[in-house]
Amino acid sequence: MRAPAILFLLCFLPGSAAAVDSCVTCHAAIDDSAKGPAALIKNDVHVAHGLSCADCHGGDRTSEDPELAMNKAKGFKGKPARAAIPKFCATCHSSPDYMRKYAPRQRVDQWDLYQTSVHGKRLAAGDAAVATCIDCHSVHDIRAVKDSAAPVHPLHVAETCSHCHSDAQKMAPYKIPTNQFEEYKTSVHWEALAKRGDLSAPSCASCHGNHGAKPPQVESVAAVCGSCHVLFEQLYEKSVHHAVFSGAGGGGGCMVCHSNHAVHYPSTAMLAGPKSVCSGCHDAGTAPAGAATQMAGWLDGLDTALKQSETVLSRAEKSGMEVSEAQVRLIDGRENLVKARLALHSMKPAEMQMPVDAGMAIAKATQRAGDFALREKDTRRIGLAVSVLLIGIAILAIRLLLRRMESNK
Ligand code: HEC
Ligand code: HEC
Ligand code: HEC
Ligand code: HEC
Ligand code: HEC
Ligand code: HEC
Ligand code: HEC
Ligand code: HEC
Ligand code: HEC
Known part of the structure; x- marks a missing residue:
């Protein structure tokens, strides 16, 4: 042509x-x-x-x-009128035939899902203050999700949602909190995502879904934690709390102890002491309060023991002793601490005891190995000093002998 x-x-x-x-x-x-x-x-x-x-x-x-x-x-x-925007975008995005020509694997369910969300339902009922497609994606400079400048890129989602959800004036008619972003910014998840660039950590849309009312494969938003923390979810579901927390007025799940937006680094302070989350429901002197104190004691005990072993072993290593075998074992010890924290979620002290005992045994053995190495180092030092002394005496004796032989001549 x-x-x-x-x-x-x-x-x-x-x-x-x-x-x-x-x-x-x-x-x-x-x-x-x-x-x-x-x-x-x-x-x-x-x-x-x-x-x-x-x-x-x-x-x-x-x-x-x-x-x-x-x-x-x-x-x-x-x-397009504001209320007509989702349908406007959906002319293409809900058409599998159309979208297939451009991106064969692209989803075409955004509008369907949107209509199940609080945003979509309210828009359909005539409330134009909710998020439509362009409030999250912008308009005329819509970017691919993987484009790091996109407002829906994982690193920017929270800010995008907060344009409305942190705006007390905009949200006033709905009487819902406006502190989600503020709280989320104090969480382990924000730290992992924003500070360490760990894209597997959740942002707003990972827990709430982007288009639908809830993310896929989750029966309620409260159950979303388990989609990532699978093992914790499994144990929690078998615990006494599962039925209690999801009963009337509940639906709290993990949130009851960890919160939803302000998930912080957990510690035994959650179990015992003035900041215990258990004490809100379990009075001192009851069996569950006793279990909480016992579990806190075990976790702290194991943590301290492992740290002591670590200190001794690193001292031994610095003074040139060979302790690598014990150091490798210590990793197993720490794994037992992780297992114990996980087992805590069964709320059965007996289930936690196994990893705690195993961890303690390792902590003790590695501590012994470290102590032995340090003693060995001392013995060697004394041995060295003694032999240096003996050699010195011998040299002195030989010199005296030589001098005497010379004067005899
Ligand atoms: C020769 C100039 C010219 C051409 C060609 C033109 N436009 Fe416009 N367009 C205008 C002007 C002038 C306005 C009114 C400006 C305003 O209201 O801000 C306008 C308004 C619009 C609006 C807003 C209408 C509204 O309801 O507020 C849209 C959307 C638009 N144009 C899209 C298009 C598209 C799509 C094309 C091509 C098919 C196009 N324009 C071609 C000059 C043009
Ligand atoms: C992906 C779809 C899409 C494309 C492509 C697009 N627009 Fe728009 N445009 C929209 C939507 C949606 C709105 C409504 C925005 C709102 O309600 O704030 C809009 C609004 C407008 C308006 C109204 C004034 C404004 O800025 O809100 C004008 C004018 C306009 N578009 C012109 C254009 C022109 C010119 C182009 C090409 C350079 C273009 N649009 C490309 C979706 C699109
Ligand atoms: C409340 C905010 C929000 C609204 C409203 C919204 N989106 Fe999205 N959208 C997102 C987020 C966040 C992602 C990125 C998901 C991810 O990380 O994979 C996304 C992803 C997409 C994608 C990429 C494919 C996919 O499904 O993941 C398309 C296409 C899309 N949206 C179109 C739309 C259309 C069309 C509408 C309106 C019917 C809409 N979005 C409404 C937040 C929103
Ligand atoms: C004329 C058809 C058409 C309309 C109308 C349309 N889109 Fe698209 N859109 C496409 C095509 C084609 C692509 C490119 C294929 C892809 O990446 O999915 C695309 C891509 C996208 C993407 C990037 C998805 C990704 O790969 O991360 C987003 C987000 C998006 N559109 C949002 C919107 C929004 C919001 C509207 C309404 C304001 C809209 N689109 C209107 C056809 C359309
Ligand atoms: C354009 C403003 C706007 C944006 C942007 C926006 N929302 Fe909303 N959202 C609203 C409004 C208004 C409501 C209605 C409040 C209500 O009914 O309680 C709402 C409702 C909600 C609800 C239901 C609250 C409830 O009542 O239980 C959730 C969850 C939600 N939005 C999450 C998000 C997430 C996640 C994002 C970002 C991906 C987002 N929103 C972006 C305005 C917005
Ligand atoms: C780790 C998961 C997770 C993350 C991340 C998350 N949320 Fe939530 N959010 C929840 C859960 C769980 C609820 C309680 C919902 C329920 O009980 O059904 C909730 C409740 C809400 C509500 C209802 C009002 C309220 O405060 O109780 C809004 C609005 C909301 N979140 C917005 C956001 C926004 C905006 C972000 C990002 C800044 C965000 N969420 C991040 C899990 C999360
Ligand atoms: C999208 C996946 C995802 C979801 C959903 C999620 N998390 Fe996380 N969570 C992570 C990642 C990734 C980390 C960071 C792990 C790290 O520190 O290396 C993390 C860290 C944590 C930590 C700290 C762990 C530690 O080692 O100290 C706790 C506690 C936690 N999440 C609880 C929750 C709760 C409660 C929910 C539900 C409200 C939840 N997570 C929802 C992925 C997720
Ligand atoms: C009854 C209160 C309670 C509930 C319910 C609960 N947790 Fe925990 N969780 C704790 C306590 C207490 C710790 C802290 C143990 C420690 O570090 O001393 C913890 C620790 C964690 C850790 C950190 C483990 C580590 O190695 O540092 C994660 C992750 C976690 N929980 C996730 C979850 C998830 C997911 C759910 C819901 C399926 C959940 N938790 C439900 C009390 C609870
Ligand atoms: C929101 C209230 C609530 C919180 C917070 C809570 N529990 Fe419970 N817990 C209950 C209820 C209700 C039961 C079942 C009735 C009972 O045995 O007291 C229960 C049962 C238990 C049991 C089983 C007792 C048995 O006899 O089998 C243990 C153990 C337990 N909780 C430990 C804890 C620990 C440890 C924490 C803190 C990490 C905690 N609970 C936090 C409400 C709560």
């Missing part, structure tokens, strides 16, 4: 970047601010896929006459 023929065809291919696009040309001229659609659109994922203004708004992009370009007869839809 000759070049003019290709150009001619391109003009009629929808969204072809090479074609003259009157929408872009004219809108760039009438609104040359950086926030104008024609300027913003350069980074938009739709443009990257060859789509343009008319693919969303309709109209005739080949005409430079505004009357003809933005003509209802040419399918021009204009600016």
Whole structure:
């Protein structure tokens, strides 16, 4: 095919970047601010896929006459009303046939799911203050999820949600808290995600779902912790608390002890002492309060014992003694501490005792190995001192002997 023929065809291919696009040309001229659609659109994922203004708004992009370009007869839809936006985006995103041509594996359930969410239900009921597609994705500079500048990129989701959820004025009519982002920023999850770049840690949408009312494979938001902390969930579900916490007015699950937004590093202070979470329900002197104190004692005891062994072994290592075998065993000891913290979630002290005992045995054995190595080092030092002394005496004796032989001559 000759070049003019290709150009001619391109003009009629929808969204072809090479074609003259009157929408872009004219809108760039009438609104040359950086926030104008024609300027913003350069980074938009739709443009990257060859789509343009008319693919969303309709109209005739080949005409430079505004009357003809933005003509209802040419399918021009204009600016969608706020309540109509989800359906507007869904014309393509809910169509498997359409989307398959661009991204065969892309999901096409965003609108369906959206309608099950609080946002979607409220919008359908006429409340325009909720999030629509463009409040989370922006408009005219919509980016792919994996684009690190996207407002829905895992590192930016919390900030995106907080534009509304941290705004006391916007949220006032609903009488729900506005401290989620503030609390979340104090959590282990935020630390892992934002400070250590661990994308497996949850942001708002991991727990709440992005489009639906709840994330997939979870029967309620309260049960979401178990989708990542699987083993904890398994033990918790078998514990006495499971039935109690999910009973009337409950649905708290892990949240009862760990909170939802402000999940902090756990410690035995949660079990015993003034900050104990157990004491809110279990008075001192009752069996569960006793169990809590016992479990705290075991965990602290094992932790202290392991730390002592570690100190002794590192002293021995620094003074040149060979203790690598004991150091490897100590790793097993620490694993038992992890297992004990996990077993705690059964709320049966007997189940926790096994890893605690095993860990203690290792702590004691490695401590002995460290002590032995340090004693050995001392013995060797004394031995060395004695032999140096003996050699010194011998040299002295030989010198005396030589001198006497010389004077005898
Ligand atoms: C020759 C200039 C010109 C062309 C060509 C043109 N527009 Fe416009 N467009 C305008 C002007 C002027 C307005 C009104 C400006 C305003 O209200 O801010 C407008 C308004 C709009 C609006 C907002 C309408 C509303 O309801 O508020 C949309 C959406 C739009 N144009 C999209 C398009 C699309 C899509 C194309 C191409 C098919 C296109 N325009 C082609 C000049 C043009
Ligand atoms: C992915 C779909 C999509 C594409 C592509 C798109 N728009 Fe829009 N546009 C929208 C939506 C949705 C709104 C409504 C925004 C709102 O309610 O704030 C809108 C609003 C507008 C408006 C109303 C004023 C404003 O800024 O809110 C204009 C004008 C407009 N678009 C022009 C354009 C032009 C020109 C292009 C191409 C350079 C374009 N749009 C590309 C979806 C799109
Ligand atoms: C409350 C915020 C929010 C709303 C409202 C929202 N999205 Fe999303 N969307 C997200 C987040 C967050 C992701 C990223 C999910 C991830 O990390 O995989 C996403 C991902 C996507 C994706 C990528 C594929 C996928 O499903 O993961 C598409 C396409 C998409 N959204 C389209 C839409 C459309 C269309 C609407 C309106 C019907 C919409 N979104 C409404 C937050 C939202
Ligand atoms: C004309 C059809 C069409 C319309 C209308 C449309 N999109 Fe898209 N969208 C696409 C295509 C095609 C892609 C590129 C394929 C892909 O990445 O899924 C895409 C990609 C996306 C992505 C990136 C998904 C990813 O890969 O991470 C998001 C987010 C998105 N669109 C949101 C929206 C929103 C929000 C609206 C409404 C304002 C909208 N789209 C309207 C066709 C459309
Ligand atoms: C444009 C503003 C806006 C944005 C952005 C927004 N929301 Fe909302 N959201 C609302 C409003 C308004 C409600 C309705 C409050 C209600 O009914 O209690 C709501 C309701 C909710 C609810 C239900 C609260 C309840 O009543 O139990 C959850 C959960 C929620 N949003 C999570 C999110 C998450 C997660 C994000 C970000 C991915 C987000 N929202 C982004 C405005 C927004
Ligand atoms: C680790 C999981 C998790 C993360 C991360 C998370 N949430 Fe929640 N959120 C929950 C749970 C669980 C509830 C309680 C819901 C229930 O009981 O059904 C909740 C409740 C809510 C509510 C209802 C009002 C309230 O405070 O009780 C809103 C709104 C909300 N979250 C928004 C957010 C926002 C915004 C973010 C991000 C800044 C976020 N959440 C991060 C798990 C999480
Ligand atoms: C999307 C996966 C995911 C979800 C959902 C999730 N977490 Fe996490 N959680 C993580 C990751 C990743 C870490 C960081 C582990 C680390 O520190 O290396 C973590 C850390 C923790 C820690 C600290 C662990 C430690 O070693 O000190 C606790 C406690 C915790 N999460 C409890 C919860 C609770 C309670 C919920 C539900 C409200 C929850 N998590 C939901 C992934 C998740
Ligand atoms: C009855 C209160 C309670 C409930 C319910 C509970 N936990 Fe815990 N959890 C604790 C205590 C106490 C610790 C701290 C043990 C320590 O470090 O001394 C802990 C520790 C943890 C740790 C850190 C383990 C480590 O190695 O540092 C994770 C992760 C965790 N819990 C997740 C969960 C998950 C997920 C759920 C729900 C399936 C849950 N917890 C339910 C009390 C609870
Ligand atoms: C929200 C209230 C609540 C909190 C917080 C709570 N529990 Fe419970 N726990 C109960 C209830 C109710 C029962 C069942 C009735 C009973 O045995 O007292 C129970 C039962 C138990 C049992 C079983 C007693 C038995 O006889 O089998 C143990 C052990 C226990 N809890 C330990 C703890 C520990 C340890 C904590 C703190 C990490 C804790 N609980 C926090 C309410 C709570």
